[in-house]
Amino acid sequence: MPRLFAHGQGSRFGFFSGIHGDEWSVIASVQKAILTHQAQLGSFIFIPECSPSAIQLRTRQNGEGLDLNRSFVKNPQSQEVQAIVTQLQPYTFELCVDFHEDGQHSGVYMYDSLNQEGSPKLAAFRAAISEVASLYSGIDDDMDEKLGGEINQGYKVSSPPEKDQTGEYVYEGFFDHWALIQGKTKHWMTLEVPEKMAQAQKDQIVELFFQTMILS
Ligand SMILES: [Zn+2]
Numbered sequence: 001m002p003r004l005f006a007h008g009q010g011s012r013f014g015f016f017s018g019i020h021g022d023e024w025s026v027i028a029s030v031q032k033a034i035l036t037h038q039a040q041l042g043s044f045i046f047i048p049e050c051s052p053s054a055i056q057l058r059t060r061q062n063g064e065g066l067d068l069n070r071s072f073v074k075n076p077q078s079q080e081v082q083a084i085v086t087q088l089q090p091y092t093f094e095l096c097v098d099f100h101e102d103g104q105h106s107g108v109y110m111y112d113s114l115n116q117e118g119s120p121k122l123a124a125f126r127a128a129i130s131e132v133a134s135l136y137s138g139i140d141d142d143m144d145e146k147l148g149g150e151i152n153q154g155y156k157v158s159s160p161p162e163k164d165q166t167g168e169y170v171y172e173g174f175f176d177h178w179a180l181i182q183g184k185t186k187h188w189m190t191l192e193v194p195e196k197m198a199q200a201q202k203d204q205i206v207e208l209f210f211q212t213m214i215l216s
Contacts, residue, residue, distance in 0.1 A: 001083045001086075001087065002018075002047050002048075002049050002050055002051075002052050002080070002083060002084065002087070003047070003048065003049065004045055004046070004047050004087050005045065005046045005047075005048070006044075006045045007038055007041065007042075007043060007044050007045075007046075008041075008042050008043030008044065009043055010043040011043055011044065011045050011091040011092065011093055012041070012042050012043045012044055012093065012094050012095070013041060013042075013043070013044035013045075013093060013094065013095050013096070013097070013214070014044065014045055014046075014047075014088070014091065014093040014095075014096040014097070014179075014184075014185065015030060015034060015044060015045070015046040015047070015096075015097055015098075015099075016046075016047050016050050016096065016097070016098040016099070016175065017030045017047075017048050017049070017050065017098065017099040017100075018047075018048055018049035018050050018051060018052075018054070018055050019050045019051055019054075019068050019069050019098060019100065019175060020051070020054060020060045020067070020068065020069065020100060020101075021051060021053075021054030021055045021056070021057050021058050021059050021060065021061075021062065022054075022058055022059055022060050022101075022103070022195075023060075023099075023100050023101035023195065024055050024058060025101065025195075025199060025202060026099050026100070026101050026193050026202055026206065027048050027049065027055075027099075028199065028203070029099075029193070029199070029202045029203045029205070029206035029207075030046075030048065030099050030206055031046075031048060032203055032206070032207070033203075033206045033207050033209075033210045034046055034210075036207070036210075037210055037214075037215060040215055041214075041215070045091060047084065047087070050068060050080070050084060050098075050175075051068040051080050052080070053080065054068060062078070062080055064078055064079065064080065066078050066080075067173075068080060068081065068175070069173070069174055069175055070172070070173035070174070071173050072171065072173050072174060072175045072177070072178035073171045073172075073173050073178075074171045088179075088184060091184070092183065092184055092185065093179075093184060093185040094185070094186065094187065095185065095186075095187045095188070095189070095214070096176070096179055096184070096185040096187070096188045096189075097188070097189045097190070097191065097214065098175060098176065098188075098189075098190050098191075099190075099191050099193070099206065100190060100191070100192050100193070101192065101193050101194070101195040101202075102136075102192045102193070102194055102195060103195040103196075105136045105138070105192075105194060106134065106136075106194050106196065107133065107134040107135050107136030107137070107154065107194065108129050108133050108134070108135055108136060108154050108191075108192065108193060108194065108205055109135065109136040109151045109154040109155065109156065109192050110125075110154060110155055110156070110189055110190060110191045110192065110209070110213070111156050111157075111158040111176075111189065111190040111192075112155065112156070112157055112158060112187075112188075112189050112190075113157075113158050113160065113176060113180060113187055113188040113189070114157075114187050115157045116155075117152075117155065117157070120216075121212060121213055121216055122155060122213075124212040124216060125154075125155075125208070125209065125212040125213050126153055126154060126155070128208040128211065128212050129154060129205060129208055129209075132201065132204050132205070132208070133194075133197070133201065133204075133205060135153045135154030135155075136151055136154055136192075137150075137151055137152055137153055137154070138150065138151055139151075140156070158176065158188075158190070160177075160180070161177040161180055161181050169181045176188040176190065189213065191205075191206070191209050193205050193206065
């Protein structure tokens with residue numbers, strides 16, 4: 001079982017990192033931000049290392065040879081996915097956020113299951129990040145978490161879970177889609193921090209994300 005930290009009564013927020021083992025250094029940034037803001041956050045759970053075996057290997061694929069973020073299917077075979085599913089069983093959330101690192105792009109960006117384009121929150125996020133880093137704009141590619149479409153100034157509305165011809169949801173294996181389909185949360189955001197950044201800058205990006213997109 002991955003370690004799960006619970007704070008407060010209930011579960012307003014779900015925070016997840018360490019889904020991909022080669023994206024381990026952002027975990028410390030998330031831990032710092034959560035520690036800084038835990039009183040203000042109220043109730044939340046945090047799983048810092050969603051895939052303990054991938055973190056140990058420091059590879060994208062886990063010890064089962066799987067990309068964890070392609071393994072949240074309807075009947076998951078991955079033991080690490082099964083462990084998370086079991087751990088999340090008692091919880092539903094207002095907002096879930098997962099934290100990743102991007103090895104290709106040098107700019108910061110995020111995916112959002114709700115369209116917040118034009119909102120003061122997103123404007124504040126863009127302004128704050130722009131002070132310390134660049135915001136990525138461009139096309140997604142096949143290295144990305146969710147394929148297709150364009151990222152605009154560090155922001156993209158993620159494609160919703162699709163349904164097949166019979167009206168059944170298609171589980172593509174993404175953690176966020178799984179949680180949305182299962183009704184675990186109504187809202188999911190994914191932050192992507194450039195892998196090549198210095199640790200202090202990663203800390204700063206995650207801190208600013210918490211200030212603008214989560215706590216405001
Ligand atoms: Zn990732």
